Structures are given as structure tokens and as C-alpha cells.
């Protein structure tokens with residue numbers, strides 16, 4: 001990749017030395033820099049600060065309503081932070097258009113599946129592949145060479161991705177007719193079609209049984225092995241332990257832990273958050 | 284009752300499946316036969332064998348011309364409503380821009396006195412309608428559904444009021460002596476004359492074929508996928524890298540272009556354009572035609588536009604029990620719409636995917652019950 005290594009401008013938090021030990025010398029890909037996001041009176045993100053390094057699988061966990069999805073929404077340009085900023089590949093992305101952020105290499109899936117229900121599985125992925133296509137309306141109207149070339153490439157890529165996530169047999173079925181699990185996979189394939197550097201998965205295993213969850217983890221590892229950095233939101237803490245390199249824990253919009261899975265598991269605040277023990281009791 | 288409907292439905296699915304599985308050459312020959320049929324249709328030697336199909340109350344060639352204009356309009360509006368999912372209630376406004384641009388530039392009653400030939404005014408009319416589409420779209424396409432509907436309705440009404448009230452646009456007196464499209468026969472008589480409506484119909488028919496090829500190309504490209512993704516889930520489309528605003532503007536501009544083309548053709552045939560041609564109802568009729576035919580499907584739009592315009596004309600001159608049916612045409616039209624929405628909400632020829640969806644839902648209900 002051609003981009004320059006950014007100076008780590010983010011001041012490391014005192015409570016998270018693990019970041020430096022595991023990622024020392026690595027290139028930051030995404031920097032969430034003291035981001036606060038309010039919805040009226042609700043503070044959905046409260047001074048959240050973490051860095052994602054190239055090539056890792058980072059887990060973003062926390063109880064329901066902790067602000068995980070909101071964090072994705074801020075990263076992908078749906079919401080603008082009230083304070084702080086987000087940098088991706090060294091560039092400030094707060095205020096950028098959503099489709100620009102996608103073109104820069106960030107792709108995501110949704111907690112509540114949001115496919116294009118009446119388009120076929122193949123077409124859904126083709127839309128993702130179109131993110132980097134430049135065919136103009138004129139070129140499409142007269143089927144000029146660029147249109148044909150990009151169309152052929154997009155189709156080939158879409159078929160490859162369908163195969164990669166294992167739903168080739170549903171190629172020509174409308175997305176809404178796919179099973180729940182197939183839809184989740186299709187969403188991942190569609191996101192991958194935009195050629196992301198960073199793939200953000202919002203509870204991709206929600207509603208899966210243990211066997212399906214295991215298959216999904218395999219898939220996530222396969223994606224990482226292809227050089228894609230993964231940010232994985234998960235509600236179920238045990239699930240992320242096996243696959244993530246590092247974990248950031250949110251609770252009520254605040255980051256309460258950031259470190260290796262083993263460390264996070266032992267963290268008393270995390271245990272308290274997951275067991276629902278009030279903070280006072282822990283302290 | 285249900286069983287009859289099931290039977291019809293299954294028959295139709297069989298036809299549709301057979302169509303999609305048929306070899307290429309067979310499909311092309313069917314399409315060619317249909318095209319030949321419609322080119323032959325306005326000839327008396329041909330339509331006299333078609334029983335009750337030709338209209339009795341008015342010149343059949345003239346009716347076919349009107350029908351073909353509506354088909355063109357339905358194909359254009361289908362891009363906006365059917366593909367991109369933008370509810371445009373003022374589509375007829377673009378027709379008006381096209382017709383009036385031609386009128387102002389060519390008619391001797393115009394203040395401009397440019398007296399251009401029709402063919403020279405045509406590209407200007409098309410350009411202006413596209414620009415008006417972009418101008419209307421730029422501020423409004425950021426709005427969602429219902430707002431867009433109201434603003435577009437206002438646009439068409441604005442044009443109608445301007446045409447009625449402004450001196451420059453001549454109100455009800457209108458513009459006359461608008462020139463016809465160019466061309467002469469070997470014997471020196473013009474191809475596009477005053478008496479015979481057929482050449483105009485053939486011209487529009489030819490343009491419909493070209494427009495349909497263009498729209499089909501767009502629909503099967505990045506552009507069409509962008510439109511449909513916007514219709515399905517605009518936010519998700521944006522997050523998948525679709526520049527939604529740009530493609531919504533293109534949908535508007537392409538629709539406007541086709542509407543303007545229809546308007547310019549109408550002006551070139553009619554010789555006369557006035558504010559009386561601009562009823563609000565026209566926008567609604569075209570929208571109903573698109574929905575009736577099967578929103579999001581090009582063939583559906585063609586059938587819908589053709590059928591609606593034809594049926595309205597077919598009522599002319601028919602009397603039942605002393606009642607002139609033509610007077611009640613819109614009541615029947617409304618009735619048909621209501622019945623359609625109850626029994627066949629997806630339209631006569633739904634887009635394939637939507638048909639599958641509805642079939643599915645029925646299955647779900649059956650499993651649930």
C-alpha cells in the first residue's frame with residue numbers, strides 16, 4: 001500500500017498499556033480520537049478513543065445499548081461526532097460523504113440485515129463491486145467498451161465472492177428469499193465486493209447456533225488472511241475470544257477496557273459490566 | 284373464485300417461464316412479430332380484420348398516435364418511479380416543457396418570431412427539459428418520499444399556471460402553425476402532413492423502440508443497479524459506495540428527457556399547443572399507467588401506458604342506455620385501478636423479482652395458517 005505511516009497522534013490512555021505491547025510499531029489504520037456523540041440527552045459515545053492496526057481482528061464488545069453500532073455509524077459517516085474526530089488511513093473522515101468513505105476502503109454489514117431485497121444475490125454483490133467502477137450513463141447507454149469491461153469484471157468478482165462465502169447455489173434468487181444465515185453471508189460478500197481495507201461486521205453471528213457461529217469464525221479468519229483488517233462487533237463475549245487479536249469494551253458509551261482477549265476477560269470492570277454488577281460495588 | 288385465480292396465475296407463470304427459457308431466436312422472432320404488428324396496425328387493410336379493436340368514434344390512426352405518446356411517457360416515468368423509486372406526481376410538467384419549447388421557437392404566434400424548423404427546435408427542447416429536470420431535482424431529491432411527491436406536483440401545476448397566465452406563453456389562445464417534422468415523398472408532398480396521422484405514429488413507434496433499447500441498456504448496467512438499490516434501501520446503497528444523489532438526478536434527467544421528447548413530438552403533430560393541453564390529470568394517468576402495468580418493468584410500462592390511453596379513447600362514441608360512456612371514462616378508470624390494487628397490486632406484468640416476492644408471501648401466509 002502506498003500511504004505513509006501516520007505519526008500516532010492519539011495519546012495512549014493510561015489504562016490501556018496492552019495496545020502498545022501488542023501493536024508496537026504497527027501501522028494504525030483507523031483512529032477513533034476521543035469521540036463523543038450525543039442524541040439529544042443520550043450520550044451514545046462518551047470520549048471513546050481507540051486505534052485499530054492494520055491486519056488485526058479487533059473485537060468491539062459490550063452489553064446491549066453500549067454504543068457499538070453507534071460507533072460504526074460514526075465511522076461510516078451516518079452520524080457526525082459531537083466532539084473528537086475519526087481518521088482512516090491517516091485521513092480525517094468526519095464530514096466526508098458515505099460513499100467516499102466506502103471508496104476509501106471501509107465496508108460494513110448491518111446488525112439488522114439491510115440487503116437490497118428484490119435484487120438477486122448476484123446483483124447485490126455487483127452493487128458493491130460498482131463502488132470502484134467508473135462507467136458513465138453515456139457509456140452504459142451505448143454499451144461502450146468501458147461498460148462491458150467493468151460489467152464483466154464485476155460479474156466475475158461477484159461470482160467469486162458468492163463462492164467465497166459459500167452461497168453460489170443461490171446466485172439468481174432474490175435476496176429476500178434467502179435464509180437468514182445466507183443473508184448474513186451475502187451481506188459480508190457485498191461488503192467485500194467494495195474491496196475494503198477494513199471490514200466492519202455488526203453482530204454477524206446474531207441468531208446463529210453454535211455450529212453456524214463456528215463456520216462464521218472460519219470465514220472471518222479467511223477474510224483476515226486475505227489481508228483485510230476486521231472490526232467485529234459482538235455481543236457474546238465468548239465468541240470473540242477465539243478469533244480476535246485485541247478487544248475494546250464499551251459500556252454506556254464509555255470505553256472500559258482495551259487489550260488482549262485474555263486480559264480483557266480478567267478485567268473486573270468488564271466482568272461487572274457483563275454480570276450487571278453496579279460500578280460502585282466493583283470499585 | 285380463488286381456484287380460478289390460481290389457475291390464471293399458474294398459467295401466467297408457465298407463460299413467463301416458457302418465455303424466459305425459450306431460445307434466443309424464438310424470443311427475437313416473437314418480438315419482431317409484435318413490432319411488425321404495431322407498424323401495420325394503423326392501416327385500414329390490416330385493422331379491418333381486428334373486430335372490435337379499432338375505435339369507432341374517432342380516427343384509429345389518431346388514437347394510435349395518442350396511445351403511442353402515452354406509452355413513451357410511461358416508459359420515461361417508469362425510470363423515475365419504477366426503477367429509482369422516486370414518486371414524481373408532476374411528470375407531465377416535462378411534457379409541457381418539451382411541447383412549449385418547440386412552440387415558442389417555431390410558431391409564428393410566438394413573441395420570439397424565431398420561426399425555427401421543428402427539427403432544430405427538438406434538441407433545444409430536449410436539452411431544456413433535461414435542465415428543468417436537474418433544476419427541479421437538485422433541491423428536491425434530498426427530500427424523502429412524500430415531500431418529493433408534493434414538490435413535483437407543485438412543479439407541474441406551476442408550469443400550467445405559467446402557461447395559462449403569462450402573455451409570453453399565450454394562455455388558452457396558445458401557439459398555432461407549429462411546423463411538422465421534415466421530410467418529403469418522391470412526389471414532393473410532405474411525409475408529415477395535416478390529414479394523415481399515421482406517419483407521426485410510425486415516428487413515435489420508432490422512437491419508442493430506440494428509447495426502450497436505451498433504457499434497457501441502462502437498466503442492465505451499473506446505472507440501473509444504482510437506481511434499484513436506491514429504491515430498495517437508500518442508506519445501504521450509499522454505504523455500498525453508490526453516489527445516490529447523482530444517480531437520482533440522472534433518473535430525473537433521463538425521465539425528463541423522454542417526457543420532453545413526447546412533448547416535442549406532440550407539438551410537431553398537433554400544430555397547436557395551448558394551456559388546455561396541460562391538465563393535472565395527465566400526470567396522474569401516466570402514473571396509474573405505470574403502476575397498472577407493473578412498476579419497475581419496461582414491458583409493464585409499455586402495456587400499462589398503451590392500455591390506459593387506448594381504453595380511454597375506446598369509450599369515445601359508445602352509448603349505453605343513452606349514456607355517453609366517454610363522459611364517464613375516468614370513473615371506469617378509477618374503478619379499474621381500485622379493482623387492480625385489490626386483486627393484482629404488483630401490476631399486470633410485474634417485475635420478475637417482485638412477483639416472486641408476492642408468491643412467497645402467499646406461501647408464508649399459507650404456512651402460518
Ligand SMILES: Nc1ncnc2c1ncn2[C@@H]1O[C@H](COP(=O)(O)OP(=O)(O)O)[C@@H](O)[C@H]1O
Pocket residue numbers: 039042043044062063064065066067068069070071
Ligand atoms: N438514532 C438514534 N437516536 C437516538 N438514540 C439513539 C440512536 N441510535 C442509538 N441511540 C442510542 O444510543 C445508545 C447506543 O445504541 P447502540 O449503538 O445501538 O448500542 P449497541 O449497538 O451497543 O447495542 C442506546 O442508548 C440507543 O438508544
Ligand SMILES: [Mg+2]
Pocket residue numbers: 068069070111
Ligand atoms: Mg448494535
